[in-house]
Amino acid sequence: MTLIALRTSRPLVTVEEAAGVARELYGLEATASILDGERDANFRLSGAQAGTVLLKCIDAAAAGAAIECQVEVLRHLARRDPDLPVPRILPTLSGAALGSFERGGQRHATLALSWLAGEPLACERREPPLLAAVGAAIARLTRALRGFEHVALSQALAWDVRRLTDLVDTIDAVASPALRRLLRAVDRRLEAAAPALAGLRAQAIHGDCHGHNVLVSPVTPGPIAAAGGSTDVSGIIDFGDMIRAPLVLEPAIAMSELLTERVSELEQLDALLHGFVSVQGLQAAEVDLLFDAITGRHATTLLVEAWRRQHDPEGATVLEAAAAAAAESLARLMAQGADALTARWHAAAGTHPSRLSLARRRTRWLGAGAELFYAEPLHIVRGEDVWLIDAEGRRYLDLYNNVPHVGHAHPRVVAAIQRQTAVLATHTRYLHESILDYAEQLCTRLPPRLDTCLFVNSGSEANDVAWRLASFATGRAGALIIENAYHGITAAVSALTPGAGGVRAPWVVALKCPPRAANCETIADAGLLAAARADVDQAVATLNARGFAPAALFLDSAFTSNGVFDPPAAWLGVIIERLRALGTLIVGDEVQYGLGRSGSHFWGFERRGFEPDIVTLGKPVGNGFPMGVLIAPRSLVEAFQAGCGFFSTFGGNAVAAAAGLAVLSVLERECLMANAAETGACLQRAISSLGSQQACFGELRGAGLLWGLDVVDAAGRADPERARRIVNVLAREQGVLTGLEGPQGNVLKLRPPMTLRPVHVQLVAAALAASAASAG
Numbered sequence: 001m002t003l004i005a006l007r008t009s010r011p012l013v014t015v016e017e018a019a020g021v022a023r024e025l026y027g028l029e030a031t032a033s034i035l036d037g038e039r040d041a042n043f044r045l046s047g048a049q050a051g052t053v054l055l056k057c058i059d060a061a062a063a064g065a066a067i068e069c070q071v072e073v074l075r076h077l078a079r080r081d082p083d084l085p086v087p088r089i090l091p092t093l094s095g096a097a098l099g100s101f102e103r104g105g106q107r108h109a110t111l112a113l114s115w116l117a118g119e120p121l122a123c124e125r126r127e128p129p130l131l132a133a134v135g136a137a138i139a140r141l142t143r144a145l146r147g148f149e150h151v152a153l154s155q156a157l158a159w160d161v162r163r164l165t166d167l168v169d170t171i172d173a174v175a176s177p178a179l180r181r182l183l184r185a186v187d188r189r190l191e192a193a194a195p196a197l198a199g200l201r202a203q204a205i206h207g208d209c210h211g212h213n214v215l216v217s218p219v220t221p222g223p224i225a226a227a228g229g230s231t232d233v234s235g236i237i238d239f240g241d242m243i244r245a246p247l248v249l250e251p252a253i254a255m256s257e258l259l260t261e262r263v264s265e266l267e268q269l270d271a272l273l274h275g276f277v278s279v280q281g282l283q284a285a286e287v288d289l290l291f292d293a294i295t296g297r298h299a300t301t302l303l304v305e306a307w308r309r310q311h312d313p314e315g316a317t318v319l320e321a322a323a324a325a326a327a328e329s330l331a332r333l334m335a336q337g338a339d340a341l342t343a344r345w346h347a348a349a350g351t352h353p354s355r356l357s358l359a360r361r362r363t364r365w366l367g368a369g370a371e372l373f374y375a376e377p378l379h380i381v382r383g384e385d386v387w388l389i390d391a392e393g394r395r396y397l398d399l400y401n402n403v404p405h406v407g408h409a410h411p412r413v414v415a416a417i418q419r420q421t422a423v424l425a426t427h428t429r430y431l432h433e434s435i436l437d438y439a440e441q442l443c444t445r446l447p448p449r450l451d452t453c454l455f456v457n458s459g460s461e462a463n464d465v466a467w468r469l470a471s472f473a474t475g476r477a478g479a480l481i482i483e484n485a486y487h488g489i490t491a492a493v494s495a496l497t498p499g500a501g502g503v504r505a506p507w508v509v510a511l512k513c514p515p516r517a518a519n520c521e522t523i524a525d526a527g528l529l530a531a532a533r534a535d536v537d538q539a540v541a542t543l544n545a546r547g548f549a550p551a552a553l554f555l556d557s558a559f560t561s562n563g564v565f566d567p568p569a570a571w572l573g574v575i576i577e578r579l580r581a582l583g584t585l586i587v588g589d590e591v592q593y594g595l596g597r598s599g600s601h602f603w604g605f606e607r608r609g610f611e612p613d614i615v616t617l618g619k620p621v622g623n624g625f626p627m628g629v630l631i632a633p634r635s636l637v638e639a640f641q642a643g644c645g646f647f648s649t650f651g652g653n654a655v656a657a658a659a660g661l662a663v664l665s666v667l668e669r670e671c672l673m674a675n676a677a678e679t680g681a682c683l684q685r686a687i688s689s690l691g692s693q694q695a696c697f698g699e700l701r702g703a704g705l706l707w708g709l710d711v712v713d714a715a716g717r718a719d720p721e722r723a724r725r726i727v728n729v730l731a732r733e734q735g736v737l738t739g740l741e742g743p744q745g746n747v748l749k750l751r752p753p754m755t756l757r758p759v760h761v762q763l764v765a766a767a768l769a770a771s772a773a774s775a776g
């Protein structure tokens with residue numbers, strides 16, 4: 001094995017000889033006392049004339065270029081950051097940085113350094129502010145080392161975690177099978193992390209900032225005044241293990257050693273890391289690898305000790321205590337797991353995990369099937385009005401999300417939620433005003449018949465309860481929907497949400513949607529209406545044949561999952577009239593269109609010209625606070641309550657009510673419905689005038705701030721592949737977020753917060769044109 005520092009090989013020099021060297025080479029009259037050292041014979045020289053000096057006697061043959069490197073780095077640091085508390089070189093009588101003497105036929109080099117006051121950090125102290133100062137001081141050293149180069153920095157050092165594989169054969173020398181397993185796991189992880197580690201920014205690092213190499217001055221503040229740190233750190237010594245390596249190894253080694261000196265609390269590691277990044281920021285990808293670097297350093301300590309037990313028993317003794325602590329710490333870190341600790345260190349470092357590591361973690365905890373948008377998934381960390389901001393600070397114009405109805409993180413809604421959570425967050429079984437205020441405000445905006453509310457937590461739940469209510473009120477068990485409908489995820493409403501396989505529940509039948517067209521009103525011909533009548537009769541007959549009668553028809557008033565369009569009012573009129581005659585209730589699902597999105601009407605059903613028996617609300621009502629509401633005639637609700645009882649723990653809680661009230665108030669204050677009409681018209685004009693060169697865009701349908709834009713091929717047919725490419729290009733290259741919709745998945749869905757303004761429309765039009773050119 002060719003690794004340096006596996007074996008300890010200290011030159012044999014007596015204190016008398018050291019005192020002689022001091023006198024002859026440096027002109028210092030001093031008494032010498034021996035100090036610890038693995039590879040060098042180190043002496044403390046004390047004497048009135050000399051002050052205190054550290055004399056290093058180095059095996060010149062073994063160290064070679066490494067001694068020069070130590071000299072050069074101390075000179076570099078003295079120039080780069082003169083106040084950094086690192087040793088200064090005391091020249092020999094002839095003015096050289098290195099001296100040399102011979103003993104027993106062997107040549108030794110000498111290096112005399114100024115003595116730095118203070119006690120090793122390893123001794124006692126562990127308080128977080130001090131550790132933060134230590135982190136800051138190490139970071140300051142790291143900054144000062146930037147740009148330092150020397151051939152010896154590529155030395156093959158046993159302590160370099162990147163060389164752990166070279167030590168792996170030694171695992172067999174570890175007695176404990178459990179520890180052997182842990183060491184193999186660390187090695188596997190490090191091997192997998194090697195390419196990522198190699199891709200990080202690298203520079204000269206001290207490489208050995210353990211508690212005996214960092215001096216602190218408990219009484220008199222030392223000379224360092226690290227930016228953001230305190231004056232407690234009086235020295236960083238021992239530049240014998242320097243390597244060129246990823247910068248992140250510097251704090252990783254310090255953190256690992258902190259654990260190894262005495263198994264420390266995680267808060268202490270956080271403090272050190274926090275101090276480090278206050279001076280030298282870390283990148284997300286660097287923090288992602290801290291766990292492997294720290295556990296790798298533990299593994300190195302354990303394997304170097306195991307190797308020495310076989311080949312260098314005296315050298316092994318020096319590491320015995322550290323190895324025992326490393327084993328204990330390693331078991332603890334591995335039990336806590338990389339994910340939890342990495343998340344913790346990201347918080348301490350003020351970074352966010354990289355997208356790759358997040359995606360891996362997501363698959364681990366949410367399953368491979370958890371849907372993610374875009375070929376290059378986004379790591380969104382903040383929302384602001386119509387903008388979403390990712391972990392790197394890139395801003396995306398959000399044309400997709402309708403949940404933040406009045407804009408992402410609207411300050412008034414946020415404040416209302418915060419205020420209420422601080423006071424009371426409980427259920428609706430006590431008297432409380434705000435839920436009544438909210439119910440009243442909703443009902444005054446609805447037709448008078450719809451006058452009583454039930455509160456739940458999502459659109460799905462609202463539809464689920466609507467289904468129970470309708471079924472209870474009519475005593476029937478059959479349901480009708482429009483083909484390709486989406487109504488939610490509970491057992492009942494997922495049956496009302498057919499998906500690609502079509503309707504599967506025997507108690508549900510889908511009605512055919514008329515042909516999708518931008519100007520449907522003009523095609524409401526007699527043929528279409530006759531077909532609608534026949535379709536309803538057929539659907540009811542099918543239900544009857546299966547032993548069901550139609551309790552309700554569910555209608556998404558925006559026809560979103562049909563690709564966004566306005567079916568002819570007469571078509572819907574025929575259907576509703578026929579079903580009403582049969583005693584079927586009409587459920588208006590306002591989860592998409594409610595609260596003014598169309599720009600022309602507060603409710604989607606008003607725009608479609610029908611009045612439902614039950615209305616369900618979701619997504620936009622809480623602006624991100626999970627809420628669902630059902631509104632129905634009082635007689636229906638009271639009969640249901642009496643017959644079935646109804647209570648939802650979180651539904652209508654005081655915080656939800658505060659959020660709902662705030663949304664309604666902002667909608668009005670900021671005239672957002674009028675804005676939806678104005679901005680929507682502007683958007684329509686801009687998209688329509690994109691011109692014929694954007695041939696991949698077909699029909700544009702919609703109103704207000706909900707639009708569907710067909711993506712088509714050269715022959716004008718639906719082109720879902722092209723649509724997917726455009727959505728990805730829009731996100732990645734243009735920073736504009738959209739989604740796909742429609743039975744064939746070729747409709748670009750434009751459904752931004754209601755605060756999208758005409759100024760944003762210019763961006764949208766330019767982005768659509770560019771994406772068509774690039775992905776079309």
Ligand code: PMP
Binds near residue numbers: 459488556589591618
């Ligand atoms: N109805 C419609 C029309 C919807 O679009 C959705 C959600 N996409 C739902 C109901 C279900 O709402 P939630 O996801 O909040 O349960």
